[in-house]
Amino acid sequence: MNYKAIVIGTSFGGLEALKIILPGLGKEFPVPVIIVLHIGDHSNDTFINYMNSICPLKVTEAENNEEIKPGHIYFAPPNYHLLIEPDFTFSLSTEEKYNYSRPSIDILFESAAWAYSKNLIGIILSGANSDGAYGLKLIKEFGGMTLVQNPCSATSPTMPRAALKMVLPEYRLKLEDIAVKLVELTNG
Amino acid sequence: MTNGAYNETNADLLNIEMQLLMEAIFLRYGYDFRNYSKAHIRRRVLHHLSMSLIPNVTMLLDRILRDRDFFSNFLDDLSINVTEMFRDPEFYKSLKYNIIPKLKTYAYFKVWHAGCSTGEEVYSIAILLKEEGLLDRCQIYATDFNRKVLETAKEGVYQKSDIEQYDKNYVLSGGSGKLSDYYKSRYGSVIFDKNLSSKVVFADHNLVTDNVFAEVNMILCRNVLIYFEKNLQDRVIGLFYKSLVPGGILCLGTKESIKFSGYENLFEVVDEKQKIYKRKIL
Numbered sequence A: 001m002n003y004k005a006i007v008i009g010t011s012f013g014g015l016e017a018l019k020i021i022l023p024g025l026g027k028e029f030p031v032p033v034i035i036v037l038h039i040g041d042h043s044n045d046t047f048i049n050y051m052n053s054i055c056p057l058k059v060t061e062a063e064n065n066e067e068i069k070p071g072h073i074y075f076a077p078p079n080y081h082l083l084i085e086p087d088f089t090f091s092l093s094t095e096e097k098y099n100y101s102r103p104s105i106d107i108l109f110e111s112a113a114w115a116y117s118k119n120l121i122g123i124i125l126s127g128a129n130s131d132g133a134y135g136l137k138l139i140k141e142f143g144g145m146t147l148v149q150n151p152c153s154a155t156s157p158t159m160p161r162a163a164l165k166m167v168l169p170e171y172r173l174k175l176e177d178i179a180v181k182l183v184e185l186t187n188g
Numbered sequence B: 001m002t003n004g005a006y007n008e009t010n011a012d013l014l015n016i017e018m019q020l021l022m023e024a025i026f027l028r029y030g031y032d033f034r035n036y037s038k039a040h041i042r043r044r045v046l047h048h049l050s051m052s053l054i055p056n057v058t059m060l061l062d063r064i065l066r067d068r069d070f071f072s073n074f075l076d077d078l079s080i081n082v083t084e085m086f087r088d089p090e091f092y093k094s095l096k097y098n099i100i101p102k103l104k105t106y107a108y109f110k111v112w113h114a115g116c117s118t119g120e121e122v123y124s125i126a127i128l129l130k131e132e133g134l135l136d137r138c139q140i141y142a143t144d145f146n147r148k149v150l151e152t153a154k155e156g157v158y159q160k161s162d163i164e165q166y167d168k169n170y171v172l173s174g175g176s177g178k179l180s181d182y183y184k185s186r187y188g189s190v191i192f193d194k195n196l197s198s199k200v201v202f203a204d205h206n207l208v209t210d211n212v213f214a215e216v217n218m219i220l221c222r223n224v225l226i227y228f229e230k231n232l233q234d235r236v237i238g239l240f241y242k243s244l245v246p247g248g249i250l251c252l253g254t255k256e257s258i259k260f261s262g263y264e265n266l267f268e269v270v271d272e273k274q275k276i277y278k279r280k281i282l
């Protein structure tokens, strides 16, 4: 399968999980990685700088109208929903919180499923609410690949559990195994 | 969120129906959503379908063409009206620091607030101007293409439950008084001082289909352009350029920018982070 993008949703415990996964993707990783991490209203700058210092791939905050490029890691800006347009650019929205969240994982995943359909990998990691479960189900319905962090290995198991309740994912992995699997899936 | 009638097997069909729907709305009612972000519009349309229990977009189109009131509700769904007072306090701080001193040198100036929604931002600016002693010297035009939100804006009545957040924002923005000095509580609502809106003219204006509204010294248009596709954004920035006097100020939302718009060279950057620009005096 020819995967064109990866979307990741996570909240509490997400930063720790991403610190392990993202550097593990190496520097030749061939697809874009688009992430919603709930961090409240404060700016992303600090942890984006930090991620850049530990990842060989370029890490930035997604910008409105920006063209999505392979081998690039994008984070949703705080306080905006992030959507993927049919022409593979980003758009932002200030509409109401969804699942008490803005950015909402469901909104990103839904738009990603429409844009990439079966060429998409959706991932749910550690988190303290159930945002993303619905979006992951949609990715699966559109023929995409789904992966959930094993709740037992998650700092906060609520989000992976909620996802597992709605979707039987292709993979249910321990944190340490996720990066390797992603490299394998995207090199095929 | 997504309607059961649509999935990956008929994504093409949905695209066709969406295009027809936007064309129909434009022809029938003059609102032009054809160059709004597709993912955003699709989400709103599918949301509206599931709320109104209409099975598919073609049937929605039929209803919209024939039923003006139905369209009016649908319009509310398409125009995201979410707003708050002193959203992005840092922006107001920057205005105070970078722009207000210049406004103080004018005997009289005009401000255009485009896409003002229910008016929370308009009252925020009016409060800021008042605290700087400038409110009596200005004329504010506050416009939006949604008439319902303009009614709320004129009334200046908001929910009491939101005030706590607004008050926090106000303090962070460097407000010199107390927010409660500017409103009265009534049951679950607050009503803002009519003095604040005495310098404001609220008017219906569509950024996509209408022309220059007035020649002004400052334009605020925040969190509106994010809903437009690139070409439309660029066109609207052009409209702002034409509406500003040389040296006039343009304020966009913190995730909007004139970068790559083709107008980049015609503006100076005043505050890169808070997206405050100045039309160059050529």
Ligand SMILES: C[S@@+](CC[C@H](N)C(=O)[O-])C[C@H]1O[C@@H](n2cnc3c(N)ncnc32)[C@H](O)[C@@H]1O
Pocket (backbone or CB within 6 Å): A094, B079, B080, B081, B082, B083, B084, B087, B114, B115, B116, B117, B118, B121, B143, B144, B145, B146, B149, B205, B206, B207, B208, B209, B221, B222, B223, B224, B253
């Ligand atoms: C998200 S609100 C922004 C409100 C406020 N400026 C803020 O940042 O909090 C977007 C507003 O833009 C208005 N709008 C959308 N398209 C428009 C158009 N073509 N012309 C005028 N207003 C428009 C909507 O009705 C809505 O009130």
